[in-house]
Amino acid sequence: MSDRILDASGLRCPMPLLKTKLELNSMSPGEKLExxxxxxxxxxxxxxxxxxxxxxxxxxxxxxxxxxxxIECGG
Structure with a gap:
């Protein structure tokens, strides 16, 4: 089970990766992002x-x- 879901469907490279990085930066260690x-x-x-x-x-x-x-957010 994930704590957050990021739907990057329809976005072209490099946007899915950039949005993933931004979302992880706003999360706490141990939280999971799908x-x-x-x-x-x-x-x-x-x-x-x-x-x-x-x-x-x-x-x-x-x-x-x-x-x-x-993805599990690291500390």
């Missing part, structure tokens, strides 16, 4: 960003062109 995106670049960009950040990718999936990421 991101929904339709831009295929998100499948590469969001996990790559998380590898270099204090946040953790909990889950990711793709269904019918919709990419879903569950």
């Amino acid at each position: 991101v929904i995106a339709t831009d295929a670049g998100s499948a590469r960009d969001i996990p790559a960003f998380l590898e270099l950040s204090r946040h953790r990718l909990v889950n990711s999936a793709e269904t019918d062109g919709h990419f879903r990421f569950v």
